[in-house]
Amino acid sequence: MSDRLTQLQICLDQLIQQFNAAINYINTNSEPSLLDEDEPNSYSNMAANAPLPQAQQQQQQQQQQQQSPPQQGGEGQSNNSRGSKNAGGSPTTNQPQEKDDNESNNFDNTINELSTDLILKSRQINMLIDSLPGIGVSPENQLDMIYELSDNLKDIEQERIQKIKEKDELLKVLENMIQEVATGISETRM
DSSP states (O other): OOOHHHHHHHHHHHHHHHHHHHHHHHHHHSOOOOSOSSOTTSHHHHHHTSOOOHHHHHHHHHHHHHHSOOOSHHHHHHHHHHTOBOTTSSBOOOHHHHHHHHHHHHHHHHHHHHHHHHHHHHHHHHHHHHHSTTTTOOHHHHHHHHHHHHHHHHHHHHHHHHHHHHHHHHHHHHHHHHHHHHHHHHHHHO
């Protein structure tokens, strides 16, 4: 597990990536809208109403072809496009309007999901910031805590050195015992 500052940096990087992805999605999938409602003939509004570049038009046509279900026979296709009545006698719905509604719902759902992700990530960042030491603590208190931790560290280091000395003494005693046993065994065999 990484420390809180590293976690905070990772979360900030992820938030930036999410912002970038959301802006990119909105930029590529939203309908152009008027920027100056007061002046419908302004340059920015003319740009919003400009025709799509040929590459984007081809992409949209391909997407529409992929999304539309294959229809059986050419006769059914011409009947639906004219808005004729189906077997039940009710008029058929206009498919482009359904596609627009589906695309609009899909766009709205995706925007809601992206905004929810951004909100959750910002809350996670706020929690990490709140958990950082020093928030709400004066510099004097922080220095006192550092000195206290330093003293604790010195005490623990002295205990560690003492335990190492005890270990070395016990190893010497053990070596002496092993040597005595080994010499005792060798003397009994002679």
